[in-house]
Amino acid sequence: MYIPLGKAQACLEVKKSRFIALAIPCQNLAEVKKLVSETKSIHPESSHVVHAAVVGPNGDEFSCSDDHEPKNTAGRPILEVLKGSNVTNVAILVIRYFGGTLLGTGGLVKAYGESAKQVLELLQTEELVEKCSFFLSTSYDLYEPLKKNLIACEATIAKEGFESAVTISGSLPVARKTEIQNLITETSNGRNQIVFSEG
Numbered sequence: 061m062y063i064p065l066g067k068a069q070a071c072l073e074v075k076k077s078r079f080i081a082l083a084i085p086c087q088n089l090a091e092v093k094k095l096v097s098e099t100k101s102i103h104p105e106s107s108h109v110v111h112a113a114v115v116g117p118n119g120d121e122f123s124c125s126d127d128h129e130p131k132n133t134a135g136r137p138i139l140e141v142l143k144g145s146n147v148t149n150v151a152i153l154v155i156r157y158f159g160g161t162l163l164g165t166g167g168l169v170k171a172y173g174e175s176a177k178q179v180l181e182l183l184q185t186e187e188l189v190e191k192c193s194f195f196l197s198t199s200y201d202l203y204e205p206l207k208k209n210l211i212a213c214e215a216t217i218a219k220e221g222f223e224s225a226v227t228i229s230g231s232l233p234v235a236r237k238t239e240i241q242n243l244i245t246e247t248s249n250g251r252n253q254i255v256f257s258e259g
Contacts, residue, residue: 061117061118061119061146061147061148061187061188062145062146062147062148062185062186062187062188063085063147063148063149063150063185063186063187063188064083064084064085064147064149064150064183064184064185065184065185065186066085066183066184067082067083067084067085067183068082068083068179068180068182068183068184069081069082069083069179069182070175070178070179070181070182072171072174072175072178073159074159074163074167074170074171075159075161075163075167076159076160076161077156077157077158077159077161077163077171078156078157078159079154079155079156079171079172079175080103080154080155080156080157081152081153081154081155081175081176081178081179082099082152082153082154082155082179083150083151083152083179083180083182083183084150084151084152084153085149085150086113086115086149086150086151087115087149088115088121089113089115089121089122089123091151092111092113092123092151095111095151095153096109096111096125096153099153099155103155103157105157106155106156106157107156107157107158108126108127108128108129108134108154108155108156109127109153109154109155109156110124110125110126110127110129110134110135110138110153110154110156110172111123111124111125111127111135111138111151111152111153111154112124112125112135112136112138112139112142112151112152112176113142113150113151113152114139114142114143114147114148114149114150115148115149115150116148116149117148117188117190118148119143119146119147119148122139122142122143124136124138124139129156129168129172130165130168132169133165133168133169133172134154134168134169134172135172136169137169137170137172137173137176138152138154138172138173138175138176140173141173141176141177141180142176142180145180147180147183147185148188149188150183152176152179152180154172154175154176189233189234189235190233190234190235191216191231191232191233191234192231192232192234192237192256192257193229193230193231193256193257194210194215194229194230194231194232194240194254194255194256194257195227195228195229195254195255195257196210196227196228196229196244196252196253196254196255197225197226197227197252198225198226198227198228198248198251198252199225199226199251200225200226202247202248202251202252203226203228205247206228206244206247206248206252207228209240209243209244209247210228210230210232210240212243213232213233213236213239213240213243214232214233214236215230215231215232215236215240216230216231216232217229217230218230218231237256240254241253241254
């Protein structure tokens with residue numbers, strides 16, 4: 061599975077109707093409702109704000125809405141594109157400005173599905189890697205070598221403190237836990253321990 065690194069936007073015009081597709085990172089389905097109402101307030105003149113979202117580490121939680129378009133012609137096609145993309149923790153909102161010509165159910169399915177495809181092509185993603193938080197306290201003489209070990213194990217350092225001891229906290233891939241524990245024990249001759257917490 062992949063997760064978005066940021067937002068993306070794409071525009072599509074079909075028979076004078078304008079479709080603006082937004083891909084926005086989101087962690088849970090409660091966030092989606094907020095995104096939809098925010099988007100509606102930014103685009104008060106739009107005819108519809110349709111959405112589909114997929115969240116969860118396995119991409120198995122989802123929601124979609126047609127926002128008064130004919131049933132299954134808007135949210136469902138976006139959701140199908142999203143489910144096939146292997147991207148999770150993302151919401152796709154498509155804002156439609158009606159151009160005066162009815163597109164019919166087939167035309168709507170095509171327009172909303174195509175909007176979702178276009179915005180996903182522009183969305184930058186990274187592989188979803190399960191991470192855990194860590195905390196490490198060490199002496200000044202071991203700070204540099206231990207920090208090198210952490211970086212070698214793909215750690216993201218969030219905070220460092222320099223008082224009587226040096227403290228380092230951040231996150232790293234769960235798969236590298238044993239490796240970093242061994243490296244730290246080895247480098248510090250058993251003087252330092254790394255403490256992990258989930259999330």
